[in-house]
Amino acid sequence: MRKFIVSSIALMVSTCLYAQDETQSNTAVVDTPAPMETITVTSVRQRLEQAGTLANTIVKTEVVSALTIENKNAVNLTEAIDNSPGVKVSNECSMCGVKRIMLNGMKGEQTTILVDGLPVHTMVSGYYAVDAIPTTGVVRIEVARGAGASLIAPEAIGGVINIVSYDPTDSGAVVDLSIGEDGYRKLGFLGKGVSEDGATRATLIGQYDDRDQYDGDHNLVNEQPSQQNRSLTARLSHDIGAFDNLVLRYSNINSEVFGGPMLGATFADGRANSIGSVLRAYANNPSENIDLFENGDVNQNFTGNAWETTEWINTKRNEASVAWLKEWNSTLNSHLAVSYADHSQDSFYEGFDYVNDDKMWFYDARFNFAVSDEHLLTFGVDYRTEEMRSHSVAGAANPDYVADSFDYHVAGAYLQDTWQALDELEISMAVRADKVQADFVDPQKPGTELDETIVSPRIDMRYHHNAQWTSRLSAGRGYRAPLSFFETDHGILDGSLGFEIDINALERSKSVNYSLSYEGERLTSTASIAWTEVANLAALTTNEHGTPLLHQMDDKASSITSDISLGYRLLDDLTLNLTLENFNYNATFKHSYAIAPVEQRVSFNLDWDIGGWDFYASAVWIGSRDLSEYGYEGYDRLLSSNQADPSSKKSTDAPAYFTLDVKATYAINDTMSVYFGASNLLDYTQVDKSESPLFFDANGNFDVAYIYGPLRGREAYVGLKLEF
Template identity: 30%
Template sequence: MTGQTITRLAVLIAIAFAGPARADKLLGEVTVGAGKGVGSKPVLRDEIIATESLGAAELEKTGATMLTEALDKRPGISVQTECSICNVRNVVLNNLPGRYTTLLIDGIPIFSSVSTAYGLDSVSLGGVERIDISRGAGSSLIAPEALAGSVNIVTRRPTRDEFIAVQQLGSYGHWNTDLFGAKTFAFGALTANFNRNAHDTVDGDGNGVSEYSGYKRNLGGIGFFLDDIGGFHIKGRLDIVSEKRMGGAMGDDYSAVKANETGNPFDWRGGRNGSPDSRGWIRPDGNFAQAAADGQNPILLPGGQVLIPYNDGRGGMSEIIFTDRSQFVSSATRKLGQGNLRFALGVARHKQDSYYEKALYKAEQSQYYLEASSQQPLGEMLLTTGITYRYEDLSSTGRMADGTPNDGIDNYVYRTPGVFVQAYQAFLDGTVEVNGSIRYDDHNVFGGITSPRLNVLWNHNHELNSRFAVGRGFRAPTSFFEQDHGILDTSRIVRQISKAEVSDNASYALSYAGDRLAWVGSLNYNKIRNMAMIDAGATDPGTGAPITLFTSAREPVTVIGGDLTMTYKLTPELTGTLAGERHNYRFFEPGTLAFARPETRAYVRLDYESGAWTGMLRGTWTGPMDLARFYDYDNHQRYNFDGTEKRRMSPSYWVFDLRGEYRFDKRWSAFLGADNLFDFKQSDVESMLWVDSAGNYDVTHIWGPNRGRFVYGGVKFIL
């Protein structure tokens, strides 16, 4: 389907249908809260755009302390770890790359590729009313860069004075303190929240190199709600984040690790297929002469194997990242004639001071978002119009591991004014509802880009409905952090990207909500053109210095998937859920779709509520992954530290989580839980570390859990 065809459909169909306009369609960003549903809410909200909502009770039931924990292990939604040392994580929708998921705070996009690399773990759940997830390109009217979809965190407006304190302790030195307070008054409310979260580094295979990074995180924020200021309803929040994390060497002695850059403090014999010698690992091609020429100081073992000794100290296998972030978002809405008017503002400052295996990288980023929009009835149509302005920059300084400066290797400045229009109508007495939108953005680098979308909701009856959607989104590639956060030992990045990434998406969802049974099935088609890629192995033809090429794929990447979730109320106290998903990946250029992905996942869950007791048990089955295909074994075979080849297919595996809570009275409750109950982790099967045929190592061979059984417990106090 061409862009012109999509545009015509979005505009003409939305205008053509006649019928009574519904006044409950929100302006601009469509977000949803509680709706029809039973048990663990597989049923979509009563909105045109297929949107799943996770309320505060659901977040508490799963024991989530951060956004990534709250979103993981759900059909069509997962969290992908992209580094076994620093644990960069991305929220993945429809199994598309994490950079295609846009995070919004109260409908305002204020995160980028750099800030989400570690920032997603630092999004506080304090004072959250719900989290809304919409899958599909263009699902967000104000965030066309959400090629996979959007995640919107909605702040809760308190209705009374309150104080909530949660103290949690767990395995691996885990400590989590959550404090939330609210004060209401005649014309509004104020809130404040604080979170302190800490966790030790975890080494599952005994080689002294962690798979789960340790961190110390402090989050704080205030929120305000003003019900009537000159006719405006105003809400806003200020959040401040400070985080220190380290992976690789064990512990949290950051300065000592940076100062220790020689010697071998690790035992490379640890784990499955570990090296036969603690001093280093085997060079798989066995070429002693070339290893010497490469400066690897090889050792010829008695059996004829070539050992590459490690001599870079604790620092050479460690990544240390300090993050400081402050962000402010606010919106103001008021009645305007028969409709309403909305203004929105977002401002963020993000700083990263990092050490990547001897290389240094410091970055500062500013982001601004402005929006003015209005929603008005126009005859039998509800029309939303608006303008937006987005600003994003990045300025970095750095030093390669050998001390060579590489300041500004990923600097950029993006300015993007945009306009949008959305038309809504219902016909056949509201049986069919149509929402068509189109927006135009004038990007200062990639030029004018049009993003249309059409959504149709067909209410078959009170219990059954269908949702159809087709749309397009675009995304301007930013920096190498979208692909690989740690490519810093390079003299420069050569940008060869001339086109924005573009996604065409089509989806269908059929949902049913009865008295005891609820289910929803969805099909999704996503075709990405101009997908950004990097080549970190290039060299400068003149100087021979290492460079990184930032390019676009010549062929499109297509991901087609479907998922089904069924929930049944077994008894008034017990609810069961079964779900499954299946995906097909079509990509022709190796490396375009980075990091392994399963074709199949299955989910099972039990929820129990009776009197003072609340309980949850869930299991997630992950099917095999074609590691040889995703990691391009044909051209870049991966090896274990003993010189043997890495597995071509990962095994399937189950992960079970359990949590229970007991309320002593209206104020006090206690909870106990365990994630990964049966202690399965990837390091039981093979290491997340790998080497190529020449013995060069990397830390990105990831397909399974990086932490074993995690047991936690705590108390909650409500005043």
């Protein structure tokens, strides 16, 4: 399979224009009988997008549409984009369920998330609550891979995910309610209103979703935590006359994650009746390692104190933004924007408490000037300031503890020329200059750790060979400041031992992406290949005293990602899609990963509309991996509290596997539809088919991240959707 994927991509065999809605419009069209003409109402923003003075149509961008999100029954962002070309959502902890969104094989912290083109996610919000970002009210998700893919987000080494909000064209409401196995519940509400003249458009969006803990091997410790998310978003878009548009947005998200001991079971410190009862039972009286499980074996019942496996994370996030678009004349428009985010976390990690509050402000002033029919200049300045403060009672008791509190400031200026060089050739040349300052403010970290000026160029080209074939080439440079122990898996868990920070340079990256595309009447395909290299990559290790150390690797890390996506419309109402992907990482990158990433992946999906029914199926195959290349080593049993049983060594051969998702939807009428389906229909999990993610190291220390396969089993569900 590896040879087939690599050779196919290298030859760029059938390839084609990605079915990308780059300039999707929410235009309201009113059809009247002939001979009356069609009346089209567009907003200021939509008109400029259609004229090409706002939309960037050159960068290769994968688009996850609202229909795809619905077909996948995706509750949150991570479920919506997982297994898209070049995208992998990595589950990196069986207790806390932390998710990392990886693009082009890069680490999750190297992905930037935007909402309506603006940053509203802080440095630490990419670790928890990314799977609390709701899909209700999302019209599409745009994924642009490669360093500097967004003009205002040069720190996106892996790429950019842009969540595009729904902009209504009529008044009404949508209610989506579903329930399923393992406590799955979801309620989504979208209220929309449009003024009579169409100048004012408002949405009110609410979503609640919930899942219970999952314990596939019934050893009283979960493989997936419970999670409860609540969100409320209000958005207003108003055209002030014919040349100005104002967009206001506010969102509040709350997420609570609880993992570890199964609630309702009895442990050494009593019955775990509730989250509160488990947290209150903490008494700093840890069990001997060999007493954590029956016979010192992670595959048997957990017998320690409930708090010894408890990981609880309560996250609250407030987001706000305002954007003013003004058309000065036929050749000049401006876009002024401000966004704000306040991300706070209260958490408990197996006896170690950690609280942080991260506030971010972003300001952007951008101008688009049509110099001629061939050149569109985009230029502007932006400023980002972020302040994160953390504290820990347990950490403060250790004189070696260094808090990861920081101040981060970036002032930047950018210039981009979009040039229609030929009828067939478009070229976008951009450059940013940034002054970056990052300071760990703990008294034990005097001075400013990062104080650099960096220039980040990028070029994108699109060439139409003919009506069917298109090439895209992008090359760019990016950077990122590694500023938190959440950069690394479980760095925070050993915080009671103290932290040590050795960060003195920005991560710097280079990337090149090429794609060749084909679009026919029934067949569409895209083949692409991407290379990324990162210098000063941050990683977690320990010093000579065993204290966790956040440092930067001496050697450069690199990856090559290649993929082919094929789509074929077999019938007018039946579409088949196939994607083959290969990810190749050098040794430096492999050593930096906490969880072994995907190396080969094949995805197949089917969408069939017939007789009021819509059938959707998606199968994903993941190739086998050698876990020893990623530093995996663990044992299932102990001989004593500080010695593992050599005969219980875990396997380092991760087997290939595949998962299957299915969904069927029936439209009862224009306002009501019902649906049912199942995620992971075949109920494949790592625990059931292979082994537990729990393990001991050679010295008897317990950990929870021997992960390489799915950890949550089948989730069957039924739902009802109402549109008024």
